[in-house]
Amino acid sequence: MIILTTAFTFLILMISCVVMLISSILAKKTITDREKNSPFECGFDPKGSARLPFSLRFFLIAVIFLIFDVEITLILPLASITGMTNIGTWLLTGIFFLLILLLGLFHEWHQGALEWAN
Numbered sequence: 001m002i003i004l005t006t007a008f009t010f011l012i013l014m015i016s017c018v019v020m021l022i023s024s025i026l027a028k029k030t031i032t033d034r035e036k037n038s039p040f041e042c043g044f045d046p047k048g049s050a051r052l053p054f055s056l057r058f059f060l061i062a063v064i065f066l067i068f069d070v071e072i073t074l075i076l077p078l079a080s081i082t083g084m085t086n087i088g089t090w091l092l093t094g095i096f097f098l099l100i101l102l103l104g105l106f107h108e109w110h111q112g113a114l115e116w117a118n
Contacts (some may be wrong), residue, residue, distance in 0.1 A: 067101070
């Protein structure tokens with residue numbers, strides 16, 4: 001029985017290798033294109049200089065987006081544990097968490113970090 005299983009596994013392995021070999025031989029070979037083979041880097045020219053100045057406001061907005069994205073993943077479980085915990089503790093935790101995030105958002109707003117164009 002073990003010999004039959006080993007032979008069957010080896011046969012499947014050989015068939016899949018033959019199919020992959022035939023497909024790579026018969027695949028349409030395209031002429032290598034410089035633009036097709038280059039990675040797409042957020043709309044920037046990948047063949048240009050890597051030392052071009054970049055707007056730090058873009059990164060700041062991206063970080064703020066990530067913070068509020070993580071906020072959603074941390075707040076969603078609060079709704080599911082409503083019946084399993086003390087309502088006062090649940091409410092205090094949720095309000096405290098939202099208060100910290102809102103204070104951070106207001107601080108960024110007053111510092112002018114959320115203004116995309118000056």
